[in-house]
C-alpha cells in the first residue's frame with residue numbers, strides 16, 4: 378500500500394525536514410511537492426534540497442506543475458501567461474482568458490523547460506495534476522463562455538475534422554479538447570520519460586465524460602501511474618457512491634493497462650460534523666482494489682485559510698487513522 382500527501386507553503390528546508398519526518402512517522406510512503414512557476418523561477422535549488430530531504434527520510438517523491446500556465450490545478454498564480462499574453466486561450470466571446478492553451482507551441486516549449494528544471498530536483502515522478510482547458514466556473518472565468526478558439530486550435534480542429542471550428546461547444550468540440558489534452562500530455566510524459574523520471578497523471582473527474590476517454594488517458598505511452606481526485610465535499614456528491622465509482626473505474630483501467638492506480642482523498646474544506654466521511658472514502662477506495670491513496674494535503678491544509686477545513690486537527694486525525702487502518706493491505 379502506498380500512502381501519499383501533497384506538501385506546499387513552506388520552502389525552508391529545516392522546517393521541511395521536520396515535516397517529512399512527521400509524514401514518515403504517520404506511515405506515509407510518498408510526498409507530492411508542488412513546483413509552481415514561483416518555485417521554477419526562485420526556488421529550483423531549494424526544491425532540490427527539499428526533495429533530497431524527503432528521499433533521505435525514505436519517502437518516494439513526486440513534483441507537481443502546480444498552477445503552471447493555469448493549465449494545471451492549484452492555488453498558484455501564473456506569471457507566464459501575464460508576460461506571454463499571446464499564449465492564452467481565446468474564448469467564445471473573442472477575448473483571451475487567463476490560461477495558456479495546451480495547443481500553443483510556445484507554451485509547450487515553456488513546459489519542456491519546466492520539465493527540465495523539475496527533473497533537476499531529482500524526483501521519482503512528475504505528477505501531472507488536473508490538466509485542463511479553461512473552466513468558466515474557476516477564478517477569473519466568464520459565465521457562458523468556452524475555449525479555446527485560438528489560431529492553433531482553429532487550424533488543428535480543421536485538420537482533424539475537415540471543417541471550421543464551430544462557434545458552439547458541440548460534442549465534436551469537446552472531443553477535440555480531449556484529444557488536444559492527450560496530445561499535449563503525451564508530449565510532456567514522453568519528455569519526462571526521456572529525462573529519466575516516471576510519470577503520474579491525475580485527471581479531473583469531470584473530464585471523464587466518456588469511458589473511452591478515461592481509457593485513452595490511462596493508456597498513454599510512458600505513463601506509469603494514473604488516477605483521479607473525486608472530491609465529494611467540493612462537488613457536493615455522496616461520498617460512498619462517488620468515490621466508489623471512480624475508484625472502480627481507475628482500478629479497472631489500470632489493471633487493463635498495467636498501470637499503478639491512485640485515488641486522492643479530499644482533506645481540504647471539510648465541513649464541520651462531516652469529517653467521518655473520510656473514513657468511508659478510504660474504505661470505498663481500498664475495497665475497489667486501490668492500493669495507492671493520497672490526501673490533499675499536508676495537515677489537512679490547515680495552513681491555507683481559503684481551503685482549510687472547519688476543524689483541521691480533527692480532519693487530519695481522521696485522515697491519519699483511516700490511512701493507518703489500511704496501510705498494511707497488499
Ligand SMILES: [Zn+2]
Pocket residue numbers: 466467478479480481525526527528529530531
Ligand atoms: Zn487554443
